Amino acid sequence: xxxxxxxxxxxxxxxxxxxxxxxxxxxxxxxxxxxxxxxxxxxxxxxxxxxxxxxxxxxxxxxxxxxxxxxxxxxxxxxxxxxxxxxxxxxxxxxxxxxxxxxxxxxxxxxxxxxxxxxxxxxxxxxxxxxxxxxxx
Amino acid sequence: xxxxxxxxxxxxxxxxxxxxxxxxxxxxxxxxxxxxxxxxxxxxxxxxxxxxxxxxxxxxxxxxxxxxxxxxxxxxxxxxxxxxxxxxxxxxxxxxxxxxxxxxxxxxxxxxxxxxxxxxxxxxxxxxxxxxxxxxx
DNA sequence: TTTGCAATTTATAATCAATATAGATTTGGG
DNA sequence: CCCAAATCTATATTGATTATAAATTGCAAA
Numbered sequence: 001x002x003x004x005x006x007x008x009x010x011x012x013x014x015x016x017x018x019x020x021x022x023x024x025x026x027x028x029x030x031x032x033x034x035x036x037x038x039x040x041x042x043x044x045x046x047x048x049x050x051x052x053x054x055x056x057x058x059x060x061x062x063x064x065x066x067x068x069x070x071x072x073x074x075x076x077x078x079x080x081x082x083x084x085x086x087x088x089x090x091x092x093x094x095x096x097x098x099x100x101x102x103x104x105x106x107x108x109x110x111x112x113x114x115x116x117x118x119x120x121x122x123x124x125x126x127x128x129x130x131x132x133x134x135x136x137x
Numbered sequence: 138x139x140x141x142x143x144x145x146x147x148x149x150x151x152x153x154x155x156x157x158x159x160x161x162x163x164x165x166x167x168x169x170x171x172x173x174x175x176x177x178x179x180x181x182x183x184x185x186x187x188x189x190x191x192x193x194x195x196x197x198x199x200x201x202x203x204x205x206x207x208x209x210x211x212x213x214x215x216x217x218x219x220x221x222x223x224x225x226x227x228x229x230x231x232x233x234x235x236x237x238x239x240x241x242x243x244x245x246x247x248x249x250x251x252x253x254x255x256x257x258x259x260x261x262x263x264x265x266x267x268x269x270x271x272x273x274x
Numbered sequence: 275t276t277t278g279c280a281a282t283t284t285a286t287a288a289t290c291a292a293t294a295t296a297g298a299t300t301t302g303g304g
Numbered sequence: 305c306c307c308a309a310a311t312c313t314a315t316a317t318t319g320a321t322t323a324t325a326a327a328t329t330g331c332a333a334a
Contacts, residue, residue: 054293
């Protein structure tokens with residue numbers, strides 16, 4: 001079945017592959033739109049009437065702890081989630097609200113102030129107007 | 138008096154130079170520790186007993202609207218403020234909790250996915266262990 | 275100065291996403 | 305199939321921030 005990948009990914013992390021978790025991870029991997037908890041909940045609730053929003057919160061937190069997804073806090077008061085965990089930045093268009101991925105330079109620290117530090121996590125957020133929404137010259 | 142700079146900065150933005158605003162801006166400029174609303178409130182309340190926390194919220198929001206400071210949302214659930222508004226990134230040490238400024242590369246977008254976009258605001262957050270807290274080899 | 279009005283501040287109440295809790299259900303090994 | 309552990313669900317709670325409206329302050333004109 002098409003959820004095999006998700007089951008394997010969950011097992012590989014040593015966490016239980018419950019039905020809600022499989023569906024949430026699958027949704028996140030198939031919808032690279034950086035959805036919020038609410039968006040995920042609304043989308044899945046239709047076909048899983050017993051799903052609780054708490055389970056979405058819990059699952060996403062567990063996924064994050066195990067590197068299966070990351071949080072995108074580009075907007076105040078709305079946490080988005082992304083199953084693409086390789087290094088990349090997020091651009092939010094203030095016109096159409098889309099969140100677009102982009103690549104970042106190999107090194108984000110351009111001075112020596114943090115020489116010798118250990119980097120655990122990097123977040124790069126850019127806000128502006130995307131090419132599609134920008135009035136052409 | 139030493140608050141002249143703040144009065145001028147506020148007037149230049151076209152916003153009222155009330156006593157609370159002068160003191161809050163002054164505190165922010167003299168304490169480059171990226172304080173939270175609570176930290177600012179506690180620090181100033183001592184010498185301004187009538188100060189309301191709402192005023193700190195209001196003032197910081199007005200300052201942000203006029204480019205006098207920026208918010209640093211490097212931690213979930215805690216907004217910090219920074220009167221240094223030139224482009225720079227923020228590093229948070231997970232051991233000592235300090236937030237350290239660093240410079241960022243001239244261009245933060247390393248691919249062509251956003252060619253033609255308008256950039257309004259950039260935030261670069263790095264979490265890890267700072268040189269002081271890292272056990273030396 | 276004094277006056278008057280708009281801007282600002284203050285206190286209180288309301289909001290709302292996220293967490294805590296505890297009982298119910300599901301999962302997976304034997 | 306059974307059972308203990310993991311997970312899920314519903315409800316209550318939290319806590320930072322916003323909303324509201326009344327009180328106060330700032331400031332410019334008379």
